[in-house]
Each structure stands twice: as C-alpha cells, then as structure tokens.
Amino acid sequence: MKYQWILFDADETLFHFDAFAGLQLMFSRYGVKFEQQDYQQYQTRNLPLWEAYQAGQVNAEQLQQQRFEYWASKLEQHPQQLNDAFLEAMAEICSLLPGAKDLLDALKSKVKMGIITNGFTALQKIRLERTGLSGYFSPLVISEQVGVAKPHKDIFEHAFAQMQQPEKHRVLMVGDNPHSDIQGGINAGIRTCWLNRHGEERPEGIEPHYEVSSLKQLQTLLEAA
Incomplete structure (x- = not known):
C-alpha cells in the first residue's frame, strides 16, 4: 500500500x-x-x-x-x-458511519491508523470503547488535551512525534471537514482525502488530494493505492 x-x-x-x-x-x-x-x-x-x-x-x-x-x-x-x-x-447514542467497521478491518493489517480530532476527550474515548474500536488507533490525538485544534499544524506535529516522525508523503489525513481536516493536513504537509458524503461544493482555495463520497469508496481507493 x-x-x-x-x-x-x-x-x-x-x-x-x-x-x-x-x-x-x-x-x-x-x-x-x-x-x-x-x-x-x-x-x-x-x-x-x-x-x-x-x-x-x-x-x-x-x-x-x-x-x-x-x-x-x-x-x-x-x-x-x-x-x-x-x-x-x-x-x-453513538454509532459508526456505514462502512466504517469494514474499512478499519480491511486496513488494520496493512497500515497504522490514528485519530486527530477537535472533539472532546470524554466523548472520544467512551465511543471507541463502546464501538469496539479502542485497539485500532494509536495515536489518539485530541485537541482538548494538546491545547491546539485543527487546522493548526501543531496538533499534527504532536501526532507525528508520537508516530516516530513518519515520512510525510506516506501519511494520509481523512476527514469530512475541509476547513479543519483537509486544510489542516495541507498545513502539516501530508496527503489528504475529503469524505464528502453530502455532495458539498469544494471550498475555494482548499484542494484535497482525493475526494470520496463514502467510506466504501475510500476503502476501494486505498486498496488500489
């Protein structure tokens, strides 16, 4: 891959x-x-x-x-x-998006996976536990704990330090918010994929490397990469 x-x-x-x-x-x-x-x-x-x-x-x-x-x-x-x-x-009331579990199961033996979220600690950890996904992600980087939020590159640099400074061209950021996830990944110098489930127009000046409409499509894209 x-x-x-x-x-x-x-x-x-x-x-x-x-x-x-x-x-x-x-x-x-x-x-x-x-x-x-x-x-x-x-x-x-x-x-x-x-x-x-x-x-x-x-x-x-x-x-x-x-x-x-x-x-x-x-x-x-x-x-x-x-x-x-x-x-x-x-x-x-937490639940996974369609295709999330299939995607993660398909990827877990092929790549390392982490989460970078602007959400809050109390919710993130309990959701991972309740959906059985706690063991899938390391690092779990939460803006509330780091003190800086996406799209600032410092939250990504915090993650890179935990990831042992990977080669940036081999890191992909996947997210639904072009302003925080995609612009954040661009700011950090890594590849990006916009999960555009609702067919929104691409914001001017933000250019993701990939765009998909579902996690199933993302899975297909990554398996071909």
Whole structure:
C-alpha cells in the first residue's frame, strides 16, 4: 500500500454526530422538550464558538461552557454540568458511519491508523470503547488535551512525534471537514482525502488530494493505492 499511516477525523468521518438527537436526550432528562427552533438558537451560539476554537481564539473549556450559558441560566445549572450531560448523551447514542467497521478491518493489517480530532476527550474515548474500536488507533490525538485544534499544524506535529516522525508523503489525513481536516493536513504537509458524503461544493482555495463520497469508496481507493 502507498501509505504507511492513515489519520482519521472522528465526528462524521467514523462516527455519526447527531447533535440534535443528543441535545433532545440530554434536555429530556431536565424535563425540557427540545425543539428544532431551540436547536437553531443553540447553533447560532455553538457554531461561531467552534470557529473561534479552531482559530485558537477560545479554549475547549470556554467553548463547552459558553455554548450552554443560555440554557444554564434558564435551568439554574452550571454550564459545564450541561455540557457534561450532553457529551454523556452523545456517547449513549453513538454509532459508526456505514462502512466504517469494514474499512478499519480491511486496513488494520496493512497500515497504522490514528485519530486527530477537535472533539472532546470524554466523548472520544467512551465511543471507541463502546464501538469496539479502542485497539485500532494509536495515536489518539485530541485537541482538548494538546491545547491546539485543527487546522493548526501543531496538533499534527504532536501526532507525528508520537508516530516516530513518519515520512510525510506516506501519511494520509481523512476527514469530512475541509476547513479543519483537509486544510489542516495541507498545513502539516501530508496527503489528504475529503469524505464528502453530502455532495458539498469544494471550498475555494482548499484542494484535497482525493475526494470520496463514502467510506466504501475510500476503502476501494486505498486498496488500489
């Protein structure tokens, strides 16, 4: 195989990330019926915070707390308590994307695999355990622990150090987010593959080396490489 290492993003690359369903489950435990309009209001706060996090303007703790400030005030809870409850709910509903297990089983004897994620530690580790994938990935690099997020090249350099400084042309980054995963891989000087499951237009100025619409297509691509 052409590549020695495959680095994966986690959310919406290997795992479904249905935030609306997770929030509905979490808020149901506080006696709140969380509707689509509530989710849209939440996202008006959450999405800019994620952009700021990826730009290094806020840290993980600030993101986690500030996105729940409105609901924390309404429910008389601490924002971090709501965030923890949300991550717990997301872990409960976690599932793999179609083709993920087949892909990983096909690759595990041929390449080394790692994860680089901007997600949060509590959710990442429990999902890997519950889906039986804990032994597939090393390193597991989580931005919350490193203190810097994709697309910054420093989180990749942190991973490379754990990978014993591999030849960069033999490392492939796979992810669904062109702005963090693909631009991050480009910033780090490695090859990239955009998992574009929803047929989105390629952002101007971001050029992945490969583009696939499913993990099955990725498997076919890698087996031919």
